[in-house]
Amino acid sequence: MDTVKKRSDCPISCSLDVWGDKWSLLIIRDLMFAKQCTYGDFLKSGERIATNILATRLQMLEENGVIAKLSHPDSKAKVLYKLTDKGIDLLPLMVEINLWADKYFTIPAERKAMIKEAKKDKEAFIKAYTKELKRVS
Amino acid sequence: MDTVKKRSDCPISCSLDVWGDKWSLLIIRDLMFAKQCTYGDFLKSGERIATNILATRLQMLEENGVIAKLSHPDSKAKVLYKLTDKGIDLLPLMVEINLWADKYFTIPAERKAMIKEAKKDKEAFIKAYTKELKRVS
DNA sequence: TATATTTACTTGTAATATGCAAGTGGTTTA
DNA sequence: TAAACCACTTGCATATTACAAGTAAATATA
Numbered sequence: 001m002d003t004v005k006k007r008s009d010c011p012i013s014c015s016l017d018v019w020g021d022k023w024s025l026l027i028i029r030d031l032m033f034a035k036q037c038t039y040g041d042f043l044k045s046g047e048r049i050a051t052n053i054l055a056t057r058l059q060m061l062e063e064n065g066v067i068a069k070l071s072h073p074d075s076k077a078k079v080l081y082k083l084t085d086k087g088i089d090l091l092p093l094m095v096e097i098n099l100w101a102d103k104y105f106t107i108p109a110e111r112k113a114m115i116k117e118a119k120k121d122k123e124a125f126i127k128a129y130t131k132e133l134k135r136v137s
Numbered sequence: 138m139d140t141v142k143k144r145s146d147c148p149i150s151c152s153l154d155v156w157g158d159k160w161s162l163l164i165i166r167d168l169m170f171a172k173q174c175t176y177g178d179f180l181k182s183g184e185r186i187a188t189n190i191l192a193t194r195l196q197m198l199e200e201n202g203v204i205a206k207l208s209h210p211d212s213k214a215k216v217l218y219k220l221t222d223k224g225i226d227l228l229p230l231m232v233e234i235n236l237w238a239d240k241y242f243t244i245p246a247e248r249k250a251m252i253k254e255a256k257k258d259k260e261a262f263i264k265a266y267t268k269e270l271k272r273v274s
Numbered sequence: 275t276a277t278a279t280t281t282a283c284t285t286g287t288a289a290t291a292t293g294c295a296a297g298t299g300g301t302t303t304a
Numbered sequence: 305t306a307a308a309c310c311a312c313t314t315g316c317a318t319a320t321t322a323c324a325a326g327t328a329a330a331t332a333t334a
């Protein structure tokens with residue numbers, strides 16, 4: 001595929017060049033929740049990503065070292081995706097998005113527990129959850 | 138303009154519906170750095186946003202309560218944009234993006250000082266800088 | 275006071291990206 | 305051995321973006 005074209009050297013801009021679209025962070029979210037996902041798992045997510053978009057985003061995120069493919073233990077027909085360390089390092093960002101959303105949107109009940117935990121002791125939560133994510137990867 | 142169409146109730150998804158595109162966070166970045174910007178200031182930024190895109194993004198961000206217009210003290214021809222409290226609350230998110238980028242990209246020298254300060258004591262930095270942003274708004 | 279310039283946009287149009295439906299080719303299950 | 309599953313690809317209509325040019329009000333200049 002084609003190389004990512006940088007718009008500038010600004011750290012925000014460079015970051016957006018990697019995951020700054022409507023879908024990438026949702027893929028990363030799925031991987032942070034589920035630790036590992038198949039292609040089909042992503043398609044089943046609530047936001048109904050189109051299959052061609054999913055394919056190009058997965059490719060893009062892999063090229064940028066945010067996610068990695070690994071072979072599925074059960075079947076050669078399946079592919080497992082997981083976060084790399086670079087992807088796991090997006091956890092603090094993900095937490096902050098959740099906290100912002102918690103302040104300005106109505107959050108579904110099943111998501112409140114994690115947000116509450118992150119609010120109680122942010123650093124501790126991130127440390128513990130990072131460890132858990134790295135254990136799987 | 139048309140209402141934002143939610144893809145799901147997920148906090149990440151809802152947040153992305155507001156600022157999850159290639160340009161919105163750059164607009165917010167400019168406002169966090171400069172505190173107040175005119176339309177022309179945004180156009181002058183390094184990433185060269187197209188004027189029609191800028192206009193629609195500013196409108197979108199204003200509709201979503203992230204930024205606000207105010208009259209320019211010098212001239213009726215000029216318009217000043219600033220962050221609302223909701224926009225200022227994106228500072229922790231912005232800091233985390235910078236920290237992630239600092240780890241994985243080459244950061245321009247002139248941006249390193251702020252990142253260093255944020256790394257030294259994140260909470261203190263956010264608190265102090267939030268205060269400064271609110272002072273202007 | 276007339277004219278030029280600045281400012282914040284808008285409009286038109288071509289290029290690109292997205293979204294949807296259907297298809298493909300290996301792999302696994304029955 | 306056929307049907308079903310899985311991870312994609314392909315084709316095409318629609319939507320979004322990018323680029324260039326234009327507009328109207330406000331201000332600066334002659």
